[in-house]
Structures are given as C-alpha cells and as structure tokens.
Amino acid sequence: MRLHIVIKIISFTLIIFLITLNAQAKNTKITIKNSFYTDAKKQGLSHATINTIIRTLSWRLNFNALRKNDKFSIIGSEKNHPDAIFFQRENKNIQAFLWGKKYYDKNGKSLQVGFLKAPLKYQxxxxxxxxxxxxxxxxxxxxxxxxxxxxxxxxxxxxxxxxxxxxxxxxxxxxxxxxxxxxxxxxxxxxxxxxxxxxxxxxxxxxxxxxxxxxxxxxxxxxxxxxxxxxxxxxxxNPLRYKIPKAKQLSGNELKKFKQRIKTL
Ligand SMILES: [Zn+2]
CATH class of the missing domain: 2.70.70.10 (Glucose Permease (Domain IIA))
Incomplete structure (x- = not known):
C-alpha cells in the first residue's frame, strides 16, 4: 500500500474519531429541578441556545408547566442551534431535529404550526x-x-x-x-x-x-x-408585515436525506 493512502486512511479515522468525541462532548442532559432556564444554565447552555430550545418545543410543550424530573437531551449546540432536542416525560416524548434552519419531528414535519394569513374573509x-x-x-x-x-x-x-x-x-x-x-x-x-x-x-x-x-x-x-x-x-x-410562522412537511429526496441524518443522531 502506498504511504499516502495509509496517511489518508489514518487521518480519515482520526477525523471520524474527533467528530464522535465532539458529538459526545456536546450531549447535554437536563433534569428539571427548578425552571428550564435555571437548570439549562447550570448545565452550561448559552442564553441563545436556551431560547432556541424554548421557541422550538413550545409548540408542543408548555414551559410554564414543566414538572420535576422532566428530562431534556440536547445534542450539539453549534451557533446556538442544537442538532437535536429531546424531551422526555412518563407518557410524553418530543423529538426535534435541525434541518436547514428549522426543526422537524422524526417524520419530517415541522414542529411549528402554520398560521393563516388572515383570520377571516374580509372586504x-x-x-x-x-x-x-x-x-x-x-x-x-x-x-x-x-x-x-x-x-x-x-x-x-x-x-x-x-x-x-x-x-x-x-x-x-x-x-x-x-x-x-x-x-x-x-x-x-x-x-x-x-x-x-x-x-x-x-x-x-x-x-x-x-x-x-x-x-x-x-x-x-x-x-x-x-x-x-x-x-x-x-x-x-404587525400582522401584515410580520414573518408569520409557516408549517412545513419535508418530502421526496429531502425527506430521505433528513431521515439518514437523524439516524446518525
Ligand atoms: Zn383595531
């Protein structure tokens, strides 16, 4: 085997090893004792990351009514947007995966709910x-x-x-x-x-x-x-100017790629 191929293989293995190590290091677990904000801060999450998590999950979870021992797992936190956010309670599970700039459940459906443009047929x-x-x-x-x-x-x-x-x-x-x-x-x-x-x-x-x-x-x-x-x-x-939340369902090739990605998470 040529030397440069050996070097390539070694460096490739090293990179994979480092990525894995990195991913493990960035897996943050939070168990609710006080409030989400306080408990997440204690685990070293930044203010911006905490905000992202609250914004993302609040469509499915009331952060003002969390219970003691509710559990969160946060994977990665690059640029304040974790790769995945998991919530766990006895009979409630929420999974959110980052794709592009939005979060989706495991079926590729955005967590956020879409808004109608207007609440009535007006004149x-x-x-x-x-x-x-x-x-x-x-x-x-x-x-x-x-x-x-x-x-x-x-x-x-x-x-x-x-x-x-x-x-x-x-x-x-x-x-x-x-x-x-x-x-x-x-x-x-x-x-x-x-x-x-x-x-x-x-x-x-x-x-x-x-x-x-x-x-x-x-x-x-x-x-x-x-x-x-x-x-x-x-x-x-301003309802006419404000970027109204939009719901999205991933499909086709994008959904395939998304599913491959969440498998690795
Ligand atoms: Zn008015």
Missing amino acids: RISSKFQYRRYHPILKTYLPHRAVDYAAKHGTSVYAVADGIIKKRKHMGALGNAVFIQHGGNYETVYAHLAGFAQKLRRGQIVKKGQIIGYVGSTGRSTGAHLHYEIRYNGKRK
Missing part, C-alpha cells in the same frame, strides 16, 4: 398597524398595533393556528374578545366580535381554521370589523 383593511392613529371615538391620537379588517356583520372568524383559548369574554374597549395562545410565544387577539362560537370555552384547544366567533362592532368600535393582533412574547407585531 378591506380599514386600519393598519401604526403608532399614531386618530381615534374617531376618543378624538385623540393613539397607537394602533393591530389590523382592522372590515367585513359584514356576522362573518365567521377563524383561529389562525392551533392553540388554546386563553380568554373569551367581553373586555371593555375590545368588546367581545378571544385570545388564543399558540405554542409558548405567540398569542393572537380577535376583538369587537358580535358573539362567540357555540361552546367556545376558556382552556379549550382549537384547531387552525376553526370558527371562534363572528364579526361585530362590540366595545369601542364605529362599525362592523375585526380587530386582530399578533403578539410575540407579549409584544404586538
């Missing part, structure tokens, strides 16, 4: 997201961090994504309002409703596209329209 946008808007009732300038969709009285309003009903009640200026939480970070608000969908209750799980109420003009409103907000970590985002 026109009557007021956009703006920091200074003249309010016709209050006769003063106020921020309007929402979108108003003009639509006929009684038009169906849909949940823009899977979520849980956080509020469903009459709320002063908002009139009849529904608040839906999606994952751990997103919340959507639907206001001035004429009424709520039958049997809609607080704590109920709703599906994307499910009717939650009907367009009206309750609360501080001058005509039939839906006032719609998207909030990310409590901050109102």
Whole structure:
C-alpha cells in the first residue's frame, strides 16, 4: 500500500474519531429541578441556545408547566442551534431535529404550526398597524398595533393556528374578545366580535381554521370589523408585515436525506 493512502486512511479515522468525541462532548442532559432556564444554565447552555430550545418545543410543550424530573437531551449546540432536542416525560416524548434552519419531528414535519394569513374573509383593511392613529371615538391620537379588517356583520372568524383559548369574554374597549395562545410565544387577539362560537370555552384547544366567533362592532368600535393582533412574547407585531410562522412537511429526496441524518443522531 502506498504511504499516502495509509496517511489518508489514518487521518480519515482520526477525523471520524474527533467528530464522535465532539458529538459526545456536546450531549447535554437536563433534569428539571427548578425552571428550564435555571437548570439549562447550570448545565452550561448559552442564553441563545436556551431560547432556541424554548421557541422550538413550545409548540408542543408548555414551559410554564414543566414538572420535576422532566428530562431534556440536547445534542450539539453549534451557533446556538442544537442538532437535536429531546424531551422526555412518563407518557410524553418530543423529538426535534435541525434541518436547514428549522426543526422537524422524526417524520419530517415541522414542529411549528402554520398560521393563516388572515383570520377571516374580509372586504378591506380599514386600519393598519401604526403608532399614531386618530381615534374617531376618543378624538385623540393613539397607537394602533393591530389590523382592522372590515367585513359584514356576522362573518365567521377563524383561529389562525392551533392553540388554546386563553380568554373569551367581553373586555371593555375590545368588546367581545378571544385570545388564543399558540405554542409558548405567540398569542393572537380577535376583538369587537358580535358573539362567540357555540361552546367556545376558556382552556379549550382549537384547531387552525376553526370558527371562534363572528364579526361585530362590540366595545369601542364605529362599525362592523375585526380587530386582530399578533403578539410575540407579549409584544404586538404587525400582522401584515410580520414573518408569520409557516408549517412545513419535508418530502421526496429531502425527506430521505433528513431521515439518514437523524439516524446518525
Ligand atoms: Zn383595531
């Protein structure tokens, strides 16, 4: 055997060895004792990596309701994006694998839930997201961090994504309002409703596209329209400009490659 081939084989073996060693070194295990943030910090995870994990899993897991001894395994953490994130509880398992810049379950389905572009079939946008808007009732300038969709009285309003009903009640200026939480970070608000969908209750799980109420003009409103907000970590985002979360299913060749990759993890 030629010497340079031998050297190549040796260096190749060494590289594989180093990669394996590296991968092992970056396998972080977290068992919940206090909070995810505190326990993950103790294991040496960076603030940014912790944020990635919370953002990724919060579509399937409520980080405010973790239990003692819930377990996480984090594999790799290059550029604050671990290669894989595993969650384990007695009868609940979540697996998330990095592919591109997103996380997918073992079947190649993105963990994140997709949002509808708009929560209703509307006639026109009557007021956009703006920091200074003249309010016709209050006769003063106020921020309007929402979108108003003009639509006929009684038009169906849909949940823009899977979520849980956080509020469903009459709320002063908002009139009849529904608040839906999606994952751990997103919340959507639907206001001035004429009424709520039958049997809609607080704590109920709703599906994307499910009717939650009907367009009206309750609360501080001058005509039939839906006032719609998207909030990310409590901050109102412009629904017309904000990069709305999209769900994705890997398919074909990409899915094959993805499955090969997760086998190695
Ligand atoms: Zn509005």
